Amino acid sequence: MATDIDRILSRSNQTHIFQFLDCLPATERQALIDDIARFDLVQLAALHAHHQATCQAPAHQQSLQTVEALRFTPSPASQHERRRMHAIGEDCLRQGRVALFLVAGGQATRLGLQGPKGCYPLTPVRQKSLFQLYAEGIRALQLRYGRPLPWYIMTSEDNNAATKSFFEHNGFFGLEPDRVRFLVQQQIPSLDIDGRLIVGRNGKLFTNPNGHGGSLQALHDSGALADLAAAGIEEIFYFQVDNPLARIADPLFIGAHLEQRADMSTKVVSKTDPHEKVGIIGRIDGRLGCIEYSELSPAEACQRSPDGSLRFSSANIAIHVLNRRFVEKLVCQAAFSLPYHCALKQIECLAVDKGRLCPLTIQGLKFEMFIFDALARDERSVTREVSRAEEFAPIKNRDGADSPATARRAMISLHTAWLRGAAPAASLPDDLVIEVSPLYACDAESFQQRFVAPAQLSSPLYFE
Numbered sequence: 001m002a003t004d005i006d007r008i009l010s011r012s013n014q015t016h017i018f019q020f021l022d023c024l025p026a027t028e029r030q031a032l033i034d035d036i037a038r039f040d041l042v043q044l045a046a047l048h049a050h051h052q053a054t055c056q057a058p059a060h061q062q063s064l065q066t067v068e069a070l071r072f073t074p075s076p077a078s079q080h081e082r083r084r085m086h087a088i089g090e091d092c093l094r095q096g097r098v099a100l101f102l103v104a105g106g107q108a109t110r111l112g113l114q115g116p117k118g119c120y121p122l123t124p125v126r127q128k129s130l131f132q133l134y135a136e137g138i139r140a141l142q143l144r145y146g147r148p149l150p151w152y153i154m155t156s157e158d159n160n161a162a163t164k165s166f167f168e169h170n171g172f173f174g175l176e177p178d179r180v181r182f183l184v185q186q187q188i189p190s191l192d193i194d195g196r197l198i199v200g201r202n203g204k205l206f207t208n209p210n211g212h213g214g215s216l217q218a219l220h221d222s223g224a225l226a227d228l229a230a231a232g233i234e235e236i237f238y239f240q241v242d243n244p245l246a247r248i249a250d251p252l253f254i255g256a257h258l259e260q261r262a263d264m265s266t267k268v269v270s271k272t273d274p275h276e277k278v279g280i281i282g283r284i285d286g287r288l289g290c291i292e293y294s295e296l297s298p299a300e301a302c303q304r305s306p307d308g309s310l311r312f313s314s315a316n317i318a319i320h321v322l323n324r325r326f327v328e329k330l331v332c333q334a335a336f337s338l339p340y341h342c343a344l345k346q347i348e349c350l351a352v353d354k355g356r357l358c359p360l361t362i363q364g365l366k367f368e369m370f371i372f373d374a375l376a377r378d379e380r381s382v383t384r385e386v387s388r389a390e391e392f393a394p395i396k397n398r399d400g401a402d403s404p405a406t407a408r409r410a411m412i413s414l415h416t417a418w419l420r421g422a423a424p425a426a427s428l429p430d431d432l433v434i435e436v437s438p439l440y441a442c443d444a445e446s447f448q449q450r451f452v453a454p455a456q457l458s459s460p461l462y463f464e
């Protein structure tokens, strides 16, 4: 008699799995069956069919328009607006209506380190990890606004245990442990080109994390959204693990978002190199969205405005404020759910040859949801342009552009500028290595207020 799994596999054209089941020892066989039963194979077949139907089409064909970004000028009126929005954001923080949400499902493998990316030792003087840096920023905000800031960290199956134990071993970097919550994002099976499930080298179903768009579902599934509602928290400040200059809970950004009664807002920096690997925030067929650099045609990437600047220059730095009710809509109403994107990738897996398991490397399909697709669903939004030197130093590669070395240099330049602002007459060494803990200051203004010249301004300099 056919078992449930036999029926499921037969109905969904996944009968090649029978060969694997025949080859695996009993415990692994059951584990593979249990794993497959976790997933909706009908949804996977639909994703594959959608990929087949669209993969021949050229990358984006829609019309792309620029988007007006919020900037402030030195004029008194503009500065007045800036102060007003800043005050709105600060009020919101003082009332405890903001939660922080870090997406940290990625590993540091590309940086040449085993383990979660957030554990990467980065800062120029103390070699603090990214997690420690963010934790210190949050402690500083809690002191300033006199309210605890709940911090949700999204991990993946790959790095959840390691992330938690890193925090535990380091005493949560001085934060109250019950204010830091870890959510695990869902996995989704990768498929081969023909839409068949893949068995990984470990004999298990080959899956990948479902993308940072899956973070919203993780907020819901973990009960975090309900907790936020119960605590009267209305806004969620979202940031990525790989940007040490991220200005966490920036009151001006929060204030601008609240002022517009926006569903979701985004920070951008000006893109100056047409080939920089960033997404562009723009209007795609009239709806707000993000076009990845790989989908922008070379002509579009290089197109210039009359003043000589790049036409599509609003580079997404993946910092958002999302309204909690909007997130509820995105995860609870089918019409609002985020689409899956598909990417080809090399997958190390197993094959069955003459009744035996053997290793193989194939081109497979990986499915992911992207948070920025939620922009197309929102009614109101703020796109806020900020200074790259002050807020964006991504760490993507081991060497070269967007690496730990460039991020350290960016931190040193920024903190040197703060020091020069506070001590204009001081003579500083050319090769100054400086680090300012967020517990000391979070911007030029707060640095100036705190600054007391040390006996000697020699390198390395550390302020805490």
Ligand code: UD1
Pocket: 103, 104, 105, 106, 107, 117, 154, 156, 185, 209, 210, 211, 212, 240, 241, 242, 277, 278, 279, 280, 290, 292, 315, 316, 317, 318, 368, 370, 394, 396
């Ligand atoms: C991303 C954006 C890009 C933006 C750039 C800014 C995408 C597709 N593109 O590029 O528009 O200009 O950041 O730095 O996102 N993550 C998870 N779970 C996942 C996948 C990712 O938590 O399943 C987290 C990673 O840990 C990381 C962040 O999301 O913090 C970004 O992911 P990554 O794949 O590095 O995006 P990029 O291609 O660098």
